[in-house]
Amino acid sequence: MPSAKFEIKRKCQYCGNTFIAKTLDSKYCSRRCSQRAYDQREAAKKRMSQLNDIVENIPEARDYISVHEAVAMFGISRDTIYRLIRKGNVPAINIGQRLTRISKSKLSEMFPLRAEPIDRSRALPKSYHLEPEDCYTIGEISKTYGIDDSTVYAHIRKYSIPTRQIGNFVYAPKEDIDHLYKDVVKS
Ligand SMILES: [Zn+2]
Known part of the structure; x- marks a missing residue:
């Protein structure tokens, strides 16, 4: 062929x-x-580690924190913080130019703590449901992405994508196939 x-x-x-x-x-x-x-x-990465350092150095007992510290702690922007202050949504004190202090406990009620980037290595294995409605046949993949059948099979093997044969058709999960070819410009 x-x-x-x-x-x-x-x-x-x-x-x-x-x-x-x-x-x-x-x-x-x-x-x-x-x-x-x-x-x-x-x-x-460097920025993330700097933010973590700032957060680690905020004393637990101190409620009024700087804008800088609030950015590091909650991952919200300076603009957001100043907007909240202007609207009176967050208690703030101004102890001089560039020395705004805002309530940590009030911000904690409004925002979750800044999330760490997700560690991919700890991602849980996906469970596959190889029901035909969640799958493409090889023919469908070939037609959709303009790739011939044998190349599709080669990629499925290379990237360990699970398949299931029902009758004459081989099925592969839509999610994995779309992910695999997501950057392929469909012709
Ligand atoms: Zn480029």
């Missing part, structure tokens, strides 16, 4: 340009974009 060469058209996750991905895992159009995305992730 002749198989067309598989081409994955993707949007670069950094600059948004469409490019031909060499592998299913390619996310960026160029080394430059890949490097910039990496720098961005590193900067975000």
